Amino acid sequence: MWIKFSTVSGLIIVGSGTIDSRGSSFWELNLKASQRPTALHISKCDNLRINGITSIDSPKNHISIKTCNTVAISNINLFAPETSPNTDGIDISDSTNINIFDSTIQTGDDCIAINSGSSNINITGINCGPGHGISVGSLGAGGAEAKVSDVQVTHCTFNQTTNGARIKTWLGGQGYARNISFTDITLVNTKNPIIIDQHYIDKGRLTEESAVAISNVKFVDFRGTSSNKNAITLKCSETTHCVDVVMDGIDITMANGGKPKVNCQYVDGESSDTDLMRDCFKNNTSS
Template sequence: MLWILSVQFLIQNVTNVDGGRHHNRIKKQKSEISPELAPADSPGEPPAVPADSPLTQPGNISSTSCIFNVSDYGAIGDGETDDTEAFKAAWKEACRVENGVVLVPSDQVFLITSTIFSGPCEPGLILQVDGMLMPPDGPDSWPESDSTKQWLVFYNLDGFTFTGAGTIEGNGQKWWDLPCKPHKGPNGKTLPGPCYSPALIRFFMSSNLVVTGLRIQNSPQFHVKFDGCQGVLIDSVSISSPKLSPNTDGIHIENTKSVGIYNSVIGNGDDCISIGPGCSDVEIEAVTCGPSHGISIGSLGVHNSHACVSNISVRNVFIKDSDNGLRIKTWQGGTGSVTGITFENIQMENVRNSVIIDQYYCLTKACRNETSAVYLSDVAYRNIKGTYDVRSPPIHFACSDTIACTNITMSEVELLPYEGVLVDDPFCWNAYGLQETLTIPPIDCLQEGMPQSLEESSLLGC
């Protein structure tokens, strides 16, 4: 009963519909960043779920919970038999009762096909994976009737916990090897034809979600995706895929509010964490990224769309061996705004494009110049230190020709070459802000004050 009350307390505090910072209510202590990836002087005292919390002990189930073991519903767990129907049956029964637990037992491998686990369900529903769960092995094994855009979908749930001591194995290799993937086509070119690859885990139109303790690996595309959700707590999760696996973002959020991502280790072939349009009140702390494409806001404004992102904090993070570090990327022609962004206490090691704002983001050479843009303002970089890959300038602020970036704050930014010597100085274009301290390398191109005019129409709707 104590375990159930503790989980319910955490879930109830995952979100504050009135806009409060839900995750600050969770008791915090020094985090445990992976000793294999953490630098000797990892900055700050990042938050953590208490060590005695049930969320840090996913193998324990309260005796008062209603447990629905998938094996009791016919799941074989041999890694070859399709166990989908057994999972659906267990879910259906657990959904009907309060504090239901769908249990995936340890020491077994369960194969299931693309499935939507939907609600509404009774409060306190838990999916606990202690064994291994995986999809069919590659596109040739994928049932023709199943969606090739997603595998596990959790829809219309409130107060749901996805946890366990087990592994979610994505079997992504054969998807990455498709000739339509850029790194597999002739001379690195994408070949024509359908090129869908499923996101591994998607949460859609749900609230008060907890994801903790799991190892998620080798996704065909995005590992974990949140779309249209409110109140999300991610803690102590490991996400991994090879450095060259395409489009394998670790955690992607869009149209999602009140998110806390803590104490996790992510290494993959794309963005470690990506934040899309419609996101606000996001807190990222004590996360280790690498290899990856760093932590990205965007891309935003594609196809002249309206995008709004606000109140994002990234603190006490270690980024290693990545193509990008802290990145904000927008397409020309978009509208909306990105405001209230804080990057603080960030340690980097051998990171290319360590600090970058790119308002000319484009995947081809055919993009035309546009007059409208997503407006960027109130972006702070504080205590950003470490080493960078000298193939690119460590600081790059390329803002729109017509709508300047404003209120950029630089403080205690010290970035040194990982190998060799500095090749290029920092780059700025139409970027305005303040240097609270001297920056290494010096960023003399950042303009003081404010531009004479701004395109106010770009702010409408945010």
């Protein structure tokens, strides 16, 4: 890590300065993610506040929040090239009561990633893109038990991102991802605006049938354009269906003016929208 804080209470990081981690020298060496530093790593903290800072070209993720309670992050700017590897904006793990708002994140990976052990996460007013969207996961790698709950993402914009709102889990994993909502989302030429994928595969677990249980998920008031014809993908496990999924106010069109498609597998839910979404929940028991 370039900058690391651990076992701290009441830490405040405020200012208009810039952390320049000069990541290009690491990317050119094709180093593994584990061999590259994080710009700002904070662990075992409570009552943390970060405001106003800018981070550019982190070799790996820009900000890592681990085993923290009560965190407020606002008005920050995180930048890395679209092609830069593993440059997540903010990674959250084993943490609770996290509030992230009014920030711009443009990177080569997830704008924000919410990992196992996280709960009570509130994200609002994020301008994301380029990047891989805002993700819950990935969860359950290597057969691990994962737990994520009570995540709210609202009033965010995904601008030319690879993904928009995403939940991703590994086959063979255990645990749950539940009580998750994405609301009031603007899409600008987003490749995969809405995606649930329970089929990440470990090579050693190709025959596994268990999956992290996904339940009580809401996608509400999405508007804008998709660059991909399959704008919505809900790819759930045959043995562990996604349940209580709600899709309302979905107004997505193709960037080129065509009509998008929806791909649904083993998802149980409801929608007040006509056409594609209601058909998705009625006819999705086979791939």
